[in-house]
Amino acid sequence: MNIAIYGYGNLGKGVEYSVKQNKDMELFGVFTRRNPDSVKTVTGAKVYKAEEILNYKEKIDVLIICGGSATDLPAMSPMLAENFNIVDSFDTHADIPLHFERVDAAAKKGSTVALISAGWDPGLFSLNRLYASAILPDGKDYTFWGKGVSQGHSDAIRRIDGVIDARQYTCPVDSALERVRGGENPELSTREKHTRLCYVVAEEGADKERIEAEIKNMPKYFADYDTTVNFISLEELERDHKGIPHGGFVIRTGKTGDNNQNNHIIEYSLKLDSNPEFTASVLVAYARAVYKLKNRGDKGCKTVFDIAPADLSVLSAEEIRALML
Amino acid sequence: MNIAIYGYGNLGKGVEYSVKQNKDMELFGVFTRRNPDSVKTVTGAKVYKAEEILNYKEKIDVLIICGGSATDLPAMSPMLAENFNIVDSFDTHADIPLHFERVDAAAKKGSTVALISAGWDPGLFSLNRLYASAILPDGKDYTFWGKGVSQGHSDAIRRIDGVIDARQYTCPVDSALERVRGGENPELSTREKHTRLCYVVAEEGADKERIEAEIKNMPKYFADYDTTVNFISLEELERDHKGIPHGGFVIRTGKTGDNNQNNHIIEYSLKLDSNPEFTASVLVAYARAVYKLKNRGDKGCKTVFDIAPADLSVLSAEEIRALML
Numbered sequence: 001m002n003i004a005i006y007g008y009g010n011l012g013k014g015v016e017y018s019v020k021q022n023k024d025m026e027l028f029g030v031f032t033r034r035n036p037d038s039v040k041t042v043t044g045a046k047v048y049k050a051e052e053i054l055n056y057k058e059k060i061d062v063l064i065i066c067g068g069s070a071t072d073l074p075a076m077s078p079m080l081a082e083n084f085n086i087v088d089s090f091d092t093h094a095d096i097p098l099h100f101e102r103v104d105a106a107a108k109k110g111s112t113v114a115l116i117s118a119g120w121d122p123g124l125f126s127l128n129r130l131y132a133s134a135i136l137p138d139g140k141d142y143t144f145w146g147k148g149v150s151q152g153h154s155d156a157i158r159r160i161d162g163v164i165d166a167r168q169y170t171c172p173v174d175s176a177l178e179r180v181r182g183g184e185n186p187e188l189s190t191r192e193k194h195t196r197l198c199y200v201v202a203e204e205g206a207d208k209e210r211i212e213a214e215i216k217n218m219p220k221y222f223a224d225y226d227t228t229v230n231f232i233s234l235e236e237l238e239r240d241h242k243g244i245p246h247g248g249f250v251i252r253t254g255k256t257g258d259n260n261q262n263n264h265i266i267e268y269s270l271k272l273d274s275n276p277e278f279t280a281s282v283l284v285a286y287a288r289a290v291y292k293l294k295n296r297g298d299k300g301c302k303t304v305f306d307i308a309p310a311d312l313s314v315l316s317a318e319e320i321r322a323l324m325l
Numbered sequence: 326m327n328i329a330i331y332g333y334g335n336l337g338k339g340v341e342y343s344v345k346q347n348k349d350m351e352l353f354g355v356f357t358r359r360n361p362d363s364v365k366t367v368t369g370a371k372v373y374k375a376e377e378i379l380n381y382k383e384k385i386d387v388l389i390i391c392g393g394s395a396t397d398l399p400a401m402s403p404m405l406a407e408n409f410n411i412v413d414s415f416d417t418h419a420d421i422p423l424h425f426e427r428v429d430a431a432a433k434k435g436s437t438v439a440l441i442s443a444g445w446d447p448g449l450f451s452l453n454r455l456y457a458s459a460i461l462p463d464g465k466d467y468t469f470w471g472k473g474v475s476q477g478h479s480d481a482i483r484r485i486d487g488v489i490d491a492r493q494y495t496c497p498v499d500s501a502l503e504r505v506r507g508g509e510n511p512e513l514s515t516r517e518k519h520t521r522l523c524y525v526v527a528e529e530g531a532d533k534e535r536i537e538a539e540i541k542n543m544p545k546y547f548a549d550y551d552t553t554v555n556f557i558s559l560e561e562l563e564r565d566h567k568g569i570p571h572g573g574f575v576i577r578t579g580k581t582g583d584n585n586q587n588n589h590i591i592e593y594s595l596k597l598d599s600n601p602e603f604t605a606s607v608l609v610a611y612a613r614a615v616y617k618l619k620n621r622g623d624k625g626c627k628t629v630f631d632i633a634p635a636d637l638s639v640l641s642a643e644e645i646r647a648l649m650l
Contacts, residue, residue, distance in 0.1 A: 017582050021462045042583060096650050097643070117650055124456070124591075126650045127634055131449070133649070134610040134637035135603075137346045181596075256606055257342050258367060262598035264606075266449075271506075273587035278460075281581055281589075285459040305635040305645055309452055312459035313630075318422070320630055324458070325421050325442055325451045 001061040001291045003284070004028040006050065006080065010244070011089065012066035013042050014280025022284060024314050028060050057083055061294075062287040064088075066280075078102040081301070082110035085294050087287050089119040089279055096122070104301035113294045114301045118286045119279040120270055121145070125250045127304050128268040132252035136264060139254025142180045144172035144193060148246025148275060156221045157198060160214050162206030164234060167241040169197040172249065183253045183263040196227040199241055201234045246275035285312045326386040326616045328609070329353040331375065331405065335569070336414065337391035338367050339605025347609060349639050353385050382408055386619075387612040389413075391605075403427040406626070407435040410619050412612050414444040414604060421447070429626035438619045439626045443611045444604040445595055446470070450575045452629050453593040457577035461589060464579025467505045469497035469518060473571025473600060481546045482523060485539050487531030489559060492566040494522040497574065508578045508588040521552040524566055526559045571600035610637045 003019050005012045008030050019027045020043055029046035032039050036047040048056070053063075063084040067073050073090045080086050081103050090099050096117055107114040117123065121143070129141055150170050157166035176193050179186045186192075198215060202208055212229045215222055232240075247270040256262050272278040286304070289311035293302070313320055328344050330337045333355050344352045345368055354371035357364050361372040373381070378388075388409040392398050394417045402413045406428050415424050421442055432439040442448065446468070454466055475495050482491035501518050504511045523540060527533055537554045540547055557565075572595040581587050597603040611629070614636035618627070638645055 014581070021581070093650065097647055100646060122650045124460075127456075129649045130634050130638060130645060131452075134613075134634075134639070135449075135606050137639075254606075256339070256346070256602040257599060262602050264598060264603050265594075265596040267592075267594045267596075269590075269592045271590040271592075273589060274582060277581040277587050278589050281460050281579075288459075303646060303650055305638075305642070305650070306633050308631050308633045309455050309459075310630040313455060314459070314462075317630070320455060321425060321628060322422055324454045325418065325447045325628055325630070 001288070002026050002028045002059060003287055004053075004056070004060045004063050005030045005045070005066055006053070006063055006076065007066035007072065008032045008034075008039055008041070008047075009066060010276035011280055011283075014274070014277035015064050015066060015284060016041060016043050016045050017277060018281045018284040021281075022288070022314065024288070025284070028056070053080075054083060060084060062087060062290050064283050064287055066283075074099060074102075077114065077116060078106040081106040081112055081114040083112070085112045085290050086114045087118055087283050087290055088114075088116050089123075089283060090117045091119060091122055093122065100301050100303070108300050111299045113290045113298055115286050115290050115303065115307070116301060117303055118283050120272075120282060121248065123279075123282055123304055124270070125248065125268070128250040128266075129252070130305060132250070132254075132266045132268075136252055136254025136256070136266065138256070138260065139252050139264075140185050141250065141252035142188070142193075143248065143250050144177060145248040146170040146172050146194065146246065148248070148272070149241075149244050153196065153198075153221055156218060157200060157215055160211055162203050162211055164201040164203055165237055166198060166200045167237060168199075171195045171197055177249065177251075180251050180253065181265060181267070183265065185253060190224045191226060194225060196222055196225045198227065198229045199232050199237060200229060201237050202231055243273060244275045245273055246278075247271040288312060288314065326613070327351050327353045327384060328612055329378075329381070329385040329388050330355045330370070330391055331378070331388055331401065332391035332397065333357045333359075333364055333366070333372075334391060335601035336605055336608075339599070339602035340389050340391060340609060341366060341368050341370050342602060343606045343609040346606075347613070347639065349613070350609070353381070378405075379408060385409060387412060387615050389608050389612055391608075399424060399427075402439065402441060403431040406431040406437055406439040408437070410437045410615050411439045412443055412608050412615055413439075413441050414448075414608060415442045416444060416447055418447065425626050425628070433625050436624045438615045438623055440611050440615050440628065440632070441626060442628055443608050445597075445607060446573065448604075448607050448629055449595070450573065450593070453575040453591075454577070455630060457575070457579075457591045461577055461579025461581070461591065463581070463585065464577050464589075465510050466575065466577035467513070467518075468573065468575050469502060470573040471495040471497050471519065471571070473573070473597070474566075474569050478521065478523075478546055481543060482525060482540055485536055487528050487536055489526040489528055490562055491523060491525045492562060493524075496520045496522055502574065502576075505576050505578065506590060506592070508590065510578060515549045516551060519550060521547055521550045523552065523554045524557050524562060525554060526562050527556055568598060569600045570598055571603075572596040613637060613639065
């Protein structure tokens with residue numbers, strides 16, 4: 001199957017690497033809004049102008065849209081779904097129902113298959129919330145994120161006067177994780193679940209106390225958390241904080257039996273060296289499922305909840321039953 | 326939907342408890358090969374004779390077959406799938422392809438939906454092996470079981486001369502788990518992955534040294550493992566080892582990126598106070614999916630790989646997108 005990438009940042013590069021690992025896929029190329037001559041792809045994929053994509057409609061089986069959720073995907077996914085089978089990673093949780101509706105209308109109009117909100121959260125974590133809650137209805141689930149870099153929080157620090165660069169890590173609170181695993185079913189406040197750890201490069205002579213106070217009191221981003229601010233040099237930032245790791249935990253505890261005396265813990269966790277490369281790998285696996293659905297005559301918008309696991313695999317139904325069941 | 330239970334041991338009792346937790350389900354009753362008057366159900370479900378089940382064909386939406394994999398299910402599932410939508414927990418991994426074929430033929434003949442090999446392994450662990458391998462094709466996965474009671478190994482000890490009762494726990498080796506989580510991709514022998522811990526009640530005057538040697542040298546069951554044998558009193562066994570806990574881990578580590586320099590770890594784990602009650606909860610969730618598939622006009626044999634996650638949930642597609650994605 002022929003895969004194309006629309007949008008070429010870290011996520012698009014991750015998709016380019018991932019397609020190489022999947023023997024049943026070919027990478028048709030990358031579509032960019034920049035000047036194609038200015039874009040050098042990581043494995044040598046061809047680069048095309050985004051506005052010319054309709055010329056290649058017959059050559060692309062699935063288009064993986066690698067744009068941001070704030071402004072790119074709400075416009076791109078409905079527009080492209082009318083002509084292409086698409087996968088996106090739309091992750092603004094509150095806006096998913098509206099995004100679904102718009103993409104669904106476009107995909108039904110164009111008789112294409114579109115899968116939105118793939119990745120790990122939304123995505124694999126959502127799947128685990130669903131499976132675990134269906135199996136243990138008398139229970140409670142918890143999602144913890146980290147330790148990992150939050151791009152949005154890092155950007156918020158960078159906008160403070162006197163800051164040259166910054167990296168923010170979201171960290172789960174170990175004692176909260178342990179209480180959940182212990183089956184206590186605790187009610188946890190925002191502050192009790194995660195801490196925020198910041199590495200900040202300040203301009204020479206900048207008022208570090210003022211910067212630290214501005215970070216710690218920033219509403220929504222930091223004020224509700226225990227936040228630690230470390231000032232480091234630009235060299236240290238580039239040496240020690242260049243990666244984009246992330247991860248997290250979905251845990252459900254639930255009870256069964258006479259008087260609910262038996263406790264069960266289902267835990268799913270990810271520890272990722274590269275958030276964008278892992279997210280890309282999820283998008284690519286779902287591109288395979290989209291291709292299979294399209295070939296079966298399906299159409300419309302889907303989410304990870306609608307995809308039978310077998311459709312993610314390169315193996316046949318007989319092979320997965322024999323090898324993995 | 327109306328659920329019925331066929332076979333009434335620990336697993337059947339677990340299904341009875343689980344159905345009570347699911348508001349969209351009613352328990353029609355329990356079918357047993359014993360004299361119905363001799364069977365007292367844990368929540369008061371009605372008891373019927375197994376041989377009269379065809380009389381109730383129109384009243385049962387899904388039949389959950391709670392028999393053993395050695396001799397019960399290979400006969401029961403194909404026989405019953407011709408007249409009922411069924412779920413079973415067939416767990417003899419090597420025989421799954423044959424069981425699938427036989428149940429599939431019966432279900433297609435009767436236009437029913439049958440789901441085999443549900444539970445946690447096969448079942449949830451299989452799902453996690455599939456998802457993780459589809460997402461990280463350049464990786465390796467590991468399944469560890471325990472700490473938990475193995476009924477088969479406990480029975481094997483009980484057959485030794487001079488043994489009154491016994492309980493065997495399968496335990497994952499922590500250092501092996503840590504090597505896997507560390508991304509080492511180790512090759513692990515049987516002995517390196519699990520140990521076996523035995524609690525044995527011996528007859529008065531029995532030769533404990535001989536019993537211990539017989540256990541440790543038993544081919545297949547114990548000889549390939551580091552086995553610890555503890556002799557305890559019957560009172561201790563009943564006080565400390567009455568439960569049927571189990572659990573385990575599915576871990577996949579995989580690489581992505583330029584030169585595969587980024588490592589990712591996907592880990593799924595279960596810690597279960599009651600193996601049969603948790604397994605039963607999985608069967609009941611899949612009974613809901615079977616019911617939905619049947620109502621959509623589907624037929625034939627399925628496994629967990631074929632079921633879209635949404636079909637396990639009591640919630641609507643809109644609700645799960647809004648609440649869980």
